[in-house]
Amino acid sequence: xxxxxxxxxxxxxxxxxRRFTTQEIDEATLHRxxxxxxWAPSGGNRQPxxxxxxxxxxIKKQLGDIYSTEWDKYVEMNMQKLSEASEAVKxxxxxxxxxxxxxxxxxADVPVVCIFVHNxxxxxxxxxxxxxxxxxxxxxxxxxxxxxxxAARSEGLGGVLTTLISAREPEVRAVLNIPxxxxxxxxxxxxxxxxxxxSLRRAxxxxxxxxxxxx
Amino acid sequence: xxxxxxxxxxxxxxxxxRRFTTQEIDEATLHRxxxxxxWAPSGGNRQPxxxxxxxxxxIKKQLGDIYSTEWDKYVEMNMQKLSEASEAVKxxxxxxxxxxxxxxxxxADVPVVCIFVHNxxxxxxxxxxxxxxxxxxxxxxxxxxxxxxxAARSEGLGGVLTTLISAREPEVRAVLNIPxxxxxxxxxxxxxxxxxxxSLRRAxxxxxxxxxxxx
Numbered sequence: 001x002x003x004x005x006x007x008x009x010x011x012x013x014x015x016x017x018r019r020f021t022t023q024e025i026d027e028a029t030l031h032r033x034x035x036x037x038x039w040a041p042s043g044g045n046r047q048p049x050x051x052x053x054x055x056x057x058x059i060k061k062q063l064g065d066i067y068s069t070e071w072d073k074y075v076e077m078n079m080q081k082l083s084e085a086s087e088a089v090k091x092x093x094x095x096x097x098x099x100x101x102x103x104x105x106x107x108a109d110v111p112v113v114c115i116f117v118h119n120x121x122x123x124x125x126x127x128x129x130x131x132x133x134x135x136x137x138x139x140x141x142x143x144x145x146x147x148x149x150x151a152a153r154s155e156g157l158g159g160v161l162t163t164l165i166s167a168r169e170p171e172v173r174a175v176l177n178i179p180x181x182x183x184x185x186x187x188x189x190x191x192x193x194x195x196x197x198x199s200l201r202r203a204x205x206x207x208x209x210x211x212x213x214x215x
Numbered sequence: 216x217x218x219x220x221x222x223x224x225x226x227x228x229x230x231x232x233r234r235f236t237t238q239e240i241d242e243a244t245l246h247r248x249x250x251x252x253x254w255a256p257s258g259g260n261r262q263p264x265x266x267x268x269x270x271x272x273x274i275k276k277q278l279g280d281i282y283s284t285e286w287d288k289y290v291e292m293n294m295q296k297l298s299e300a301s302e303a304v305k306x307x308x309x310x311x312x313x314x315x316x317x318x319x320x321x322x323a324d325v326p327v328v329c330i331f332v333h334n335x336x337x338x339x340x341x342x343x344x345x346x347x348x349x350x351x352x353x354x355x356x357x358x359x360x361x362x363x364x365x366a367a368r369s370e371g372l373g374g375v376l377t378t379l380i381s382a383r384e385p386e387v388r389a390v391l392n393i394p395x396x397x398x399x400x401x402x403x404x405x406x407x408x409x410x411x412x413x414s415l416r417r418a419x420x421x422x423x424x425x426x427x428x429x430x
Contacts, residue, residue, distance in 0.1 A: 039417060143376070166345075
């Protein structure tokens with residue numbers, strides 16, 4: 001298998017994994033996955049981010065408590081949007097949220113919880129004055145998260161990129177002793193999947209890509 | 216070579232490439248690289264982004280003109296920060312910016328220029344009310360850009376994640392016929408590198424990763 005075939009096998013089967021076995025991640029494997037994150041690019045190669053990789057059960061429990069309240073609000077917000085929908089649609093949505101709810105309640109049991117933090121002073125936001133919510137700061141941050149997720153997949157591990165906990169940044173900072181002005185931009189639980197890696201549900205290329213101009 | 220060894224070879228040699236040969240990218244290769252971007256995760260699997268892949272020389276020239284003025288401002292801003300530095304430091308900085316300046320001036324000659332756009336209405340920004348610049352919107356956008364870059368590397372292509380052109384979003388929208396409210400969050404020139412893929416300059420894991428707590 002050549003370099004690109006192998007890569008496409010990894011990328012096309014890197015699903016969001018939210019249910020994990022209790023199998024520990026050995027230190028060498030964890031270090032390889034973390035190193036993969038570090039290889040990601042960033043603006044001016046400033047690498048304005050860090051990972052706090054949490055294995056301590058007591059600390060994971062504190063993060064789980066914070067995450068759970070945000071997750072519950074998120075579910076409630078989404079269910080309210082469906083208030084006019086049929087019972088069948090509501091039940092399907094409830095089932096869809098169940099795995100996320102289980103993850104929130106059992107975060108302390110996930111082998112490693114990676115909290116991604118960044119220094120806002122080292123992030124250059126070229127879209128700060130456009131009258132829409134800026135997103136460009138993420139250009140120096142989320143490539144590293146994606147590298148970590150695909151490296152985890154290649155090792156037989158799984159994870160999921162979550163961001164709800166950012167809303168509670170001051171509390172996360174307190175739990176992990178993160179100094180000001182570092183911000184929280186992602187939480188990635190990592191472990192061996194209970195289910196299987198597998199194919200993805202995505203829109204077709206003809207919808208996602210346009211050539212030369214939009215129309 | 217197993218799945219993870221091969222992946223780590225790709226990730227550890229995916230450098231930012233700014234100088235390209237004139238060799239075209241054949242359609243099948245380009246489609247594989249674009250498909251890799253589509254496999255990236257996004258919040259609620261909403262895939263709130265699109266790529267406009269520009270091959271038309273006239274349109275690339277227009278993008279190059281927009282990008283050049285932003286690049287020149289960026290260089291000037293950085294050189295002003297060095298106004299008190301020694302001549303040697305200033306000369307080194309000038310050499311460092313030369314490749315970027317060449318890219319800006321010759322963007323029309325790069326085989327494919329990918330403009331990444333997103334729908335702000337489909338991006339959920341959990342860090343919008345923290346008193347710092349939000350970055351979390353990027354969580355649904357930049358994993359796709361990174362997938363594209365590493366897929367390009369595995370095919371022997373190169374590229375670089377740039378964001379300066381976002382500052383000129385309304386003009387880019389006009390050039391590419393992108394409708395409101397779509398925003399511009401990245402530009403990735405793609406082609407075969409003039410130089411070689413190779414090792415990266417990154418901070419060590421001991422600096423980038425902390426275990427359990429920050430301190």
